[in-house]
Amino acid sequence: MPEEKSHSVPVWLTKDFIQEKLRVYFKDDSLKLEKLGINPAIGNGENYASVMTRINVEYTTKDSKSKKLTTNFLVKTTFAEKDPAAHVLINYGVYTREMDMYQRIIPKLAELVKTEIRDPRKLFAGTVNVDRKTNSIIFEDLSLEHYMVASRLKKLDLEHTHLVLEKLASFHAAGAVLVEREPGIVKENYDRGFYNRHIRGYEPIMTNLLRALSRSLNLDEELRQRYKAKIDRLVDRVMVYGERSTTNNPGDFLTLAHGDLWTTNVMFQYDGQGHPINVTFIDFQFCVWNSPAIDLHYFFSTSIHDNLYLENQLELIQFYYYKLVNALKKLKYSGHVPSLFDFQLQFRMRAFYAVFASLIFEPLMLYNGKEEASLEQIISEKASGQRFKDDIYQQECVRKKLHLTLPFLEQWGLLDEM
Template sequence: MLPTWLTEEYIQGHLRAYCQDEQLRVLQLWAKPATEKGGNYVGVMTRLYVDYEDGSGALQKKSYILKQACPADASQSKLFQEYDVYNREMDMYELVMPKMAALLREIGFTEKLTAEAVVVDRERTIMILEDLATLRYVNADRVQQLDWAHTKMTIELLARFHAAALVLNQRYPELLRNNYSSHFFSRGKKGYEEIFTGLFKAFLRYVNTQPSLKERYSEKLEHIAAHLMEYAARSVDVGDKDFQTLIHGDCWTTNVMYQYDDEGSPVTVIPIDFQFSTWTSPVVDLLYLFSTSLRAEVRAKETELVQLHYYALKKNLEKFSYQGVVPSLHEYQLQFERRRFMTVIIANLFQPIMVYAGTEEPEFLNLYQSTPAGVRFQDSMYACEKVKRIVANILPRMPRASWILSEV
């Protein structure tokens, strides 16, 4: 069901402006959901189908993606309003990404950077974007996760993004001055504190069912639980000596899309969904990607991946003739290590949701609340053999991560 304001006349006016064609005439408009239930908690995604006649008289059949804020009565609505994710993403699509794309063209990168915004309607808190599926962009399998080829391509994408953002901030400092400081772990905000606390309780409940894990880690995890959000916030904190830029903020398999050649190999990649783009250290994007989206054999090459990003970032900055201090590789790796606590949070709390393939109801509240339905969903996440392996691999790193953060 389309919103009452979303009429053929509304679409026609915006398409005329976008296509620079005042003779364009919309003939038909219809829609269907663009995601399955549980596929997107931040908003409502609808695929719009538009038949129109352009100024030359040619019939065009196009599809677009309508992104709307959560309904006011949705359980997560206040949460996302608190973090102002909708205004931030509208700013990213309308103001930031087009300028970043123009900057990248200056250094010879001519591929698409992200979906173009056809409509940014701040009064209604909606956007209408290109439908990337029509350009043969698709998501990789979130359960199977990324192999080396996908990972390398994604890290190179992040290096371009981070470099362009640094130069953008030098040329247009006012553009990134507002609305890019809050993140999942922001102090003074309560929404994600409730979510992460609930997720951590579910994680600890699982650990306590495994005798070998309980003996080694339960006491440490109880200590972390009392300081969870502070430790997490420190992992995103930056000081004067830290290398800083605008990051994607939520870079995992669902928020990047790939084109493939005839043999099924990825050839291009673009980012989407910028609700949590934040000004912080670029290694935060790496830690998030590594903790959510990489196959075990790729994650094992973590040091090599950090180096890959560092040299790609440095190469792009050199092409820009960037005037600013770039850390040494050793300093960059230290910034990465100091934030390793993110892997405890993301890998153990978020990744079980991200790779979930069970049958329990994926309602938002079930992710973290201790209702009977919530406990069933949470326990089913940790029943997955893949998630059990993730936990077993991550937990041995926890004491080191906690120790580093305690020294910050």
């Protein structure tokens, strides 16, 4: 596993701070926080855009009669301003956007799914507190209900994939209907995904990783001869092609897309036989008003078994599409619903999203080496940063996958000039 960075605890994350928030959440001014435990919630390499902390609280109330009550919550905070990653991310509005999602949007989406789609299963973690002064969010710890994150290394089989697509269709349908009923609710700050027309803060990340991919191809003569020149040309065009792939066109079905949908951002609940019975979505920093196709490309390219990714995309889109149409009908959506044929075309028009997701982000997501995994390392030109980037593409699993991914993308025409 990657070496762990020391977990930095924010100075404001104190007993007094948590006690104040819990008194509001539980609507009980008698609540007294007796003990606060603080631990990292995720490992190195599993999140590149924030700090996740699990807090264990012991508290009493007047009704508990001095009996200590215990529970856990998760606290999500931004990187410190001195971290180079913060300067990349802050201009995308990711921190304020996620706070807005948990404070205003997610409760409304959850209510639509529960009452109108009539799916009682949890779709998101409940919001405990959003604090804009500290740029922090406190929400339910879903592990208490036996939810768990799937392995980013093993990825998802068909059973898990179908469940994600079913719930994703509900999420997308609810997002489209919410905006139809409340025009302007996502007007501010929901137009800046990884690719957009406003900022190119991710450009050094994209280009540095593509250059590392190009260097890795020198270690494989077959791949070098066939693909190195194409990858080298892509370095200078990755942002243009990416922006083109996320440009909304007249007639497109648009909704609130998750924007960063991969294994670490979904949590599964299982029955006694080990079958997944529900999935919830987490991490809403890159939610964006766009085509649902970007979520599908990103998810397929990073999170499902190779045979599903390479052989079953059309039928997975069909599965998702019928779930989406059914959810939109239950919500009485009055906008234009594309035919399956038109939706497949919309998916095809966003296909470059699969290039950056599979060649740039997926190898990073699969990283399991010894180097420190961080955005700072990707941006850095120091020796440690170069080692990390080269190590990403020299992993055996990544080198094997390139023999599948590169021909697949090339057959779609996605590595040629566009």
